[in-house]
Amino acid sequence: xxxxxxSSERVxxxxxxxxxxxxxxxxxxxxxxxxxxxxRYAVMEFGGFLGIGTDRYPIPWNMLKYxxxxxxxxxxxxxAQLEGAPRYANDTVPDYDDTYRxxxxxxxxx
Amino acid sequence: xxxxxxSSERVxxxxxxxxxxxxxxxxxxxxxxxxxxxxRYAVMEFGGFLGIGTDRYPIPWNMLKYxxxxxxxxxxxxxAQLEGAPRYANDTVPDYDDTYRxxxxxxxxx
Numbered sequence: 001x002x003x004x005x006x007s008s009e010r011v012x013x014x015x016x017x018x019x020x021x022x023x024x025x026x027x028x029x030x031x032x033x034x035x036x037x038x039x040r041y042a043v044m045e046f047g048g049f050l051g052i053g054t055d056r057y058p059i060p061w062n063m064l065k066y067x068x069x070x071x072x073x074x075x076x077x078x079x080a081q082l083e084g085a086p087r088y089a090n091d092t093v094p095d096y097d098d099t100y101r102x103x104x105x106x107x108x109x110x
Numbered sequence: 111x112x113x114x115x116x117s118s119e120r121v122x123x124x125x126x127x128x129x130x131x132x133x134x135x136x137x138x139x140x141x142x143x144x145x146x147x148x149x150r151y152a153v154m155e156f157g158g159f160l161g162i163g164t165d166r167y168p169i170p171w172n173m174l175k176y177x178x179x180x181x182x183x184x185x186x187x188x189x190a191q192l193e194g195a196p197r198y199a200n201d202t203v204p205d206y207d208d209t210y211r212x213x214x215x216x217x218x219x220x
Contacts, residue, residue: 004207004208005143005144005151005211006144007141009139011142029118029119030118031115031117032118032149034114034115037148037149037150037171037172038146038148039148040115061147066144096115098114101115
């Protein structure tokens with residue numbers, strides 16, 4: 001029997017893979033709706049993936065699927081999608097206001 | 111304008127106060143529903159509060175109210191409630207299965 005909950009400390013640092021099984025990076029942080037407590041975005045760090053730097057990429061939580069065999073999350077994203085995706089340097093975290101969140105969600109078709 | 115989301119890294123370590131403004135401890139971790147991404151419990155570390163040790167206390171997320179003036183969360187709990195509350199040592203994290211979660215929720219009248 002497995003638990004239905006997972007700790008934030010456990011999620012942070014978990015590897016992220018694409019659908020082909022290639023490691024893209026890892027989860028750096030979670031963005032949580034203050035009022036409801038709903039996790040809205042997993043902030044991923046993609047380092048050294050096909051020349052993509054170590055910027056942070058907010059990905060809608062619903063896009064992540066946990067895969068037991070890989071002990072990591074799988075996201076259905078390819079290189080072209082990541083290259084154009086919303087991102088920021090770790091020392092310039094944006095205000096996740098309505099406009100920013102709307103832009104991220106639209107990019108991923110949410 | 112403030113953001114409606116907050117990062118898990120920011121929540122972890124945030125102070126927790128009782129309704130009287132006394133510091134009880136701080137948030138150590140968050141327990142998140144794997145499927146929905148909903149934060150179910152804030153795991154609080156209450157250290158040295160009136161003789162209560164440094165065990166971890168899972169508190170239903172809905173009980174936490176953020177207070178801007180204190181830059182921390184306020185929970186409506188007194189010493190007697192904490193003394194009888196579900197807790198565990200940090201190196202013996204329980205399986206948050208249906209039974210455990212039900213016990214925690216019932217204790218706090220959820």
